[in-house]
Each structure stands twice: as structure tokens, then as C-alpha cells.
Amino acid sequence: MSEVPSPLPADALTEVAPAKVNLGLWVLGRREDGLHAIDTVMASVEPVDELVLWRDPEAAPGTLTLSVTGPEAESLAETGLALAEVVDLRGGTHGGVRNLVVRAAAELARSTPGPPAAVRIHLIKRIPVGAGLGGGSSDAAAALRGLNRLWGLGLTPDQLERVAARIGADVAFFVRGGVRRATGVGERLAMVPCALAAECVIAVPPSRVVTAQAYRLWDTLSSETPMQADGGGHGAEALISALARGDLRRAIRLLHNDLATAAYRLSPSTQRLLRLLETAGGEGACVSGSGSAVFALAAPGAGGGLANEIRRRAAAEGWTVRVYVSRLPSQEAALPWRAPGTVVESI
Numbered sequence: 001m002s003e004v005p006s007p008l009p010a011d012a013l014t015e016v017a018p019a020k021v022n023l024g025l026w027v028l029g030r031r032e033d034g035l036h037a038i039d040t041v042m043a044s045v046e047p048v049d050e051l052v053l054w055r056d057p058e059a060a061p062g063t064l065t066l067s068v069t070g071p072e073a074e075s076l077a078e079t080g081l082a083l084a085e086v087v088d089l090r091g092g093t094h095g096g097v098r099n100l101v102v103r104a105a106a107e108l109a110r111s112t113p114g115p116p117a118a119v120r121i122h123l124i125k126r127i128p129v130g131a132g133l134g135g136g137s138s139d140a141a142a143a144l145r146g147l148n149r150l151w152g153l154g155l156t157p158d159q160l161e162r163v164a165a166r167i168g169a170d171v172a173f174f175v176r177g178g179v180r181r182a183t184g185v186g187e188r189l190a191m192v193p194c195a196l197a198a199e200c201v202i203a204v205p206p207s208r209v210v211t212a213q214a215y216r217l218w219d220t221l222s223s224e225t226p227m228q229a230d231g232g233g234h235g236a237e238a239l240i241s242a243l244a245r246g247d248l249r250r251a252i253r254l255l256h257n258d259l260a261t262a263a264y265r266l267s268p269s270t271q272r273l274l275r276l277l278e279t280a281g282g283e284g285a286c287v288s289g290s291g292s293a294v295f296a297l298a299a300p301g302a303g304g305g306l307a308n309e310i311r312r313r314a315a316a317e318g319w320t321v322r323v324y325v326s327r328l329p330s331q332e333a334a335l336p337w338r339a340p341g342t343v344v345e346s347i
């Protein structure tokens, strides 16, 4: 099975796939098709996965050979995914549990006139799986960007976003990343100007959350308690305005997640970690997406100290927690993601 060859073939290219946090997430209701209408503001952050892609002249056209390594590869395998597989993109990719990279390649191959050149993709998995950090969706978007280049398709980012929306609700966001508001089921995107100078500290417990279960539990919980009158719009607007003004104090107060209660029920360690983050000094600490990760925003330069405090307190409780510190993307930051040089560590 393919690992990254050394030296890399001349046509090999790399795509960086950052994680995301949901700075605000409002669930507006369940649609007829079972998916949920949402209003969310997402931001690209570290940690990042990496995809290395190159042509495979020895394999038949239409073949994809995928391999996965990295600190979170085992966690991916625990969800039932193969860490090495050979796939014919023109058939048979829909059965079984599939890596979203394969789903993305198959979806893009449908827009090529004949079978596309055989390709190898090596995924270095660093984003915790099932943490609400969007790693799988980001890998899918990175595969779309990389294959668009490798196969010379010349699709624009807008066109790639349309392909992305067929793969998963969050995938379109990751085509460009940055700071964006997503509505619909997550596929309708608008750029959010962000003048906030802030660091994002993410803490991830050992447990994972399955997104579909979190939405299902939200259905149950929201039928038991009356829905908030605002339904998102005002909260999202206020958050976006704080981001545009670079008002960190206000942005921290406006962090919000309607899936938090569901995440706590499905992953009690998420609630425990949120408390630990708060007592370590993380103001406005919030769950990302459907969990299990929690995060807080800190003033520039303060993230490292907060991360160390979380590590210290977690270690004192004999608890394994992964902690990441990242700068929030500024207005100009768009993909390709430039890692702003941060601490990426776990204990």
C-alpha cells in the first residue's frame, strides 16, 4: 500500500486541511429531509491534516490508492475506516464505510469526461476524529482542491463548493476556509470580515461524538423545552459585528452553541472539560460543533499560558487531554492555510 515515497515524484503536491471551530452555532429546526437548518459562524484553526497527492502511472485510470498515517490515524480506524485502500473511482465507492477523501475523489471524477488519471493520496491525520473540528470535511475539501490541480480540471472555488456540498454539509466551508457564516444545512456561505486579534485554545477529551446522534438528541431536547425566540439571526449578527470591530470582550460573550446540551449528554467528559477550561481561565468557553472538543478565545499571547494551565490541571486529575493553540484567521487569511506558528501538543 502506498506510503509517501522518498524522494517525492516531481508532480506530487500537498494540500493542508485545517480544523474549524464554530464560534456560534444556532439550530433553527429540523427540515423535511431530516437535516437541520442552521446558522453558524466558523473559523479555520489548527491542528491541520495534510494530504500529499501524486499520479500513479502504474495503476489503471480511475484508480485511487489512499493511505493514512499520523497521530490520529488509529482513532480514525476505530470508527471503522480502512487506513489503506485501493478504489475504482468509477464504481463501487458508495458501499461500506468510506473515507471522505474517497467520497470527494469519486464525486469529482464524475465531472471528468473519461476516467481520470490514477492517483495516490497519503493523508497525515492530526485532527482529532469526532471532535466537532470538521477534520473529515476538511480532508474532503483538500482532496477536491488537490485533485482539481492534479487532474488539471480548472474548476473555480465556487464550482468546487458546489461539488463539496454534495459530499457533506460542512465540506463547502473548507474549500476556502477563513471565517465564514454558513446557513442552509451549512452549504450557503458568506465571508465574515474578522478584525479580531485573538488566539483560540482547543481542548479535546478522549471521547468522540457522532454528529447525527447530536442532531437527533437536539430534536428530543427541543421538543421538551420551548425554542428560543431569536432562532439564530440576531445572535449571529451580533457575533459577526463583534468580529468585524475586533471586539474580543464582546465576541467572547457571544460565543454560542445550540448543540452543547446534546454534546454533554453524549460525551460527559466534554462538560467536565468545559468546566476545567473555565476554571483554568478560559472565558466564554464553548463546545465546537457537535463536540467532543471545547474551546475558548484568548488575547494574543495569552493562549500558551491557558493551554499550559489546562494541561497542568488535566495531568493532576490523571486525564489525557489534547490541547491546541492557534491564531484566529484574519480578514485576509484564506487558503492555502498558512500555519501562524503555534503550539500543537498533546499530553
Ligand SMILES: C[C@@](CO)(OP(=O)(O)O)[C@H](O)COP(=O)(O)OP(=O)(O)OC[C@H]1O[C@@H](n2ccc(N)nc2=O)[C@H](O)[C@@H]1O
Pocket (backbone or CB within 6 Å): 022, 025, 034, 035, 036, 037, 038, 040, 131, 132, 133, 134, 135, 137, 167, 168, 169, 170, 171, 184, 185, 186, 211, 212, 213, 215, 288, 289, 290, 291
Ligand atoms: C455539527 C456541525 C457544525 O458545523 O459540525 P461537526 O460537529 O460535525 O463538525 C455540522 O452541522 C455537521 O456537518 P457535517 O459533519 O458535514 O455533517 P454531514 O456529514 O453532512 O451529516 C452527518 C449527519 O448529521 C446530521 N446533520 C448534519 C448537518 C445538518 N445541517 N443537519 C443534520 O441533521 C444528519 O443526520 C447527517 O446525516
Ligand SMILES: Nc1ncnc2c1ncn2[C@@H]1O[C@H](COP(=O)(O)OP(=O)(O)O)[C@@H](O)[C@H]1O
Pocket (backbone or CB within 6 Å): 076, 079, 080, 081, 098, 099, 100, 101, 128, 129, 130, 131, 132, 133, 134, 135, 136, 137, 139, 140, 209, 211, 289, 290, 291, 292
Ligand atoms: N478523512 C476523515 N477524517 C475524519 N473522519 C472521517 C474521514 N472520513 C470519514 N470520516 C468519518 O467521519 C466521522 C467523524 O468525522 P470528523 O470530521 O472527524 O468529526 P466531526 O464531524 O465531529 O467534525 C467519523 O465517523 C469518521 O469515520
